[in-house]
Amino acid sequence: MPTKLVLFYSQQQRGWSETWYAASAGDVRNVIQSALSDSVRSKCVSFRHPLTYLIGARATAIGTAKQSYSEQFGNAYHGLSLTVGQSTPDVASTDCVLAVDGIQTGRKRMYIRGLNDDDVKRSSDGEDVPSASLRTGLANYLNAMRIAGFGLRILVQPPNGGLSWTSCLRVIPVTGDASHADVITNDAVVNPIVKNGYVRFSRPPFNDLPGFPTTAKVIDVNPGGNNGVRISYFLREQAPVSTKYMQVTAVAYDYPAIAAVSAAATSTVSNPLIIERFSEHKTGRPFGLLRGRARSKVRAL
C-alpha cells in the first residue's frame, strides 16, 4: 500500500514540510518509529542551520485502508551546521532547490529550507557555491531516505506507460450533491479509467468549480448509468456546472525509488548531487498575509 511521509520543520517563526513516498511500507506506525529511525531523523536536519528543528512527522497509508500516524519530536533533532559569527538567522534565510532522480525514471524537485547562510558563498564568478559539508549533508539525507525505503511519486500518463495514448473524455456538466460530484462525459468510461484509479482534469474552470481537484481518485465509473466518473468533491449549491473546456484522462501514480547520490561533483558509482539553485527568503510567514502553505483553500460560505 503506498505510503506518504511528511516531515515537519520549523525555524523560529517559520514552518514547512518535506514529502516522501514509498510504494509499500507496511504499518504507518512502524514507518515513523522504525523506518524513520533516530539516525535517519538526524540526517534529515543535521546539515541545516542550528535553529532549524525537525519537529515531527506523519505517515499516511493512501491505499484502500487510509490510516495515518503522526509523532512529535520536540527539540531532539536540529541543525548542526556550524555558524561563524552570528547566532541567529538574519532577515534572509538560505534555501535551495534540489533535484532528486528516481532510479530509472522520474525527477522530483525538493525545496530544502533552513540552511545555514555560511554554507553558501557567492564566488567571484557570481555563482552560489555550497560548502563541502552542505553537499555531504544533503547527500547523506537523500541516501538515508533511500535506504529507509522512501522515494518519489510520479504521475504516469498514459497509465500503461507505453506510447499509446488513452482517449480523452470531454466533460459536459459536473453535477453533484453534498458528498461527491459526477463528472458527466460525452462517452461512456471504459478501461483504463477504472474505479479506485486516478484521473486528471485539464484546465478546470475554477471560477465555476472552486477547489476542483486537477487529479482525483475515481469513486465510481458511469454512475447510475450515466457516462462519466464520480469523484469526491463538494459541488457548491449542488447546482450542475457546464464545463466547456475540461477533459478527463486516466493517470496513475508510480513510486520509484531514488538513486544513490554522491556529494562529489562527479562519480562513477552514484549520481552526483544536483542543486539547481539557491535562494534567500525573508524570515516570517512565507506568503504575505496567507497563513503558511496549507493545501485547503478557505472560503466564506
Place this chain on the structure above:
Amino acid sequence: MDFIRSAYVVDARFYRDLPDVTAPMQWSFVTDKTPGMPFAHAFWSKTWDIDEIDDDDVGETAGPRTWKGGTPPFPLPLVGPLGIDDLGLCGSKEQWQLGALSTDPVPDVWPNTQVKRCCRRPPEIDRGGVKIGAILANQCGQCAAMPGLLFLSIAADPGQCTFMDGTYLCRWKVDAWYWTGVPPNSADGKTWTFRLFCASTPDESASLQWYAQDTDGNFGSAINPAAADCLGNALGAVWGFSSPSGGCILGTLGSTWLVSP
C-alpha cells in the same frame, strides 16, 4: 491527532455501519506537551491528501472546510499528573482505525459538561451572574441579587456524600472564608466556619439545613431550617436559603457561590 496549519470544521463519517451519516468534526490546537495518538487512525486531516478522499471512507468527507480559530470546544485541563497535557483517549483502537458501530455504547459525561468521562475532567466553569440572580429571586425572596460581593469555589466531589443518621449527607465545605463578627445564631462573637450540609435522598428533593461549626469543632444547632429545597439529586442539587441575618448562599454543586452579608 495530526499536524495542521489552520483549524477548521468539516463533516466526517464516524460509523462504519452508517456510511450516509456524518457529523461535524472540529479541529483544535493542543499544546506541545499533549501526547500523540498511540496508534494509526482514520480520522486524520485530509487537507494533506485532498485527492485521496473516498465517499465510503471513515473520517473526513470532501465537504467544505469552514475555518475555525483553533480554540478547543471546551476548557482543557492544563497539566496532568506527570506534567503532561494528557487529555485522555476515548474509543478503542478498532474504532479509531475502522470507525465506530452505531451499536457501540456511548460513554457518560462529566457532570455539568458535555465531555465524556473517558477524557480528563475539564476544569470547572464558574456559574454566576444571571443564573444566581434568578435563583435569588425565586428562592430567597428577601435577598436582592448582589453579584460580585464574594465568590467562593467549591470542588464538586461526589465522594463527600456519606450516609449518616439514616440520611445521605452531602457536605461541601466552605472553609476558605470566615465570617468574623456575630454569626447568625450566636452572640458570643466566635469566628465561625460555615459548613453547608445538604440532607437529601438520592432521588428526590429534600430539605436543606444550615449548620455552623465553631473553631473548636463544635456544631451548633440547625440554623434556620431550609427555606428552599434541594432540587434534583445530590450531585445536581440547586438550592438557596436565607439566614436570619438576611444573607444568602446560592448555587449548584461544584459552582461558585455568591455570599452576601
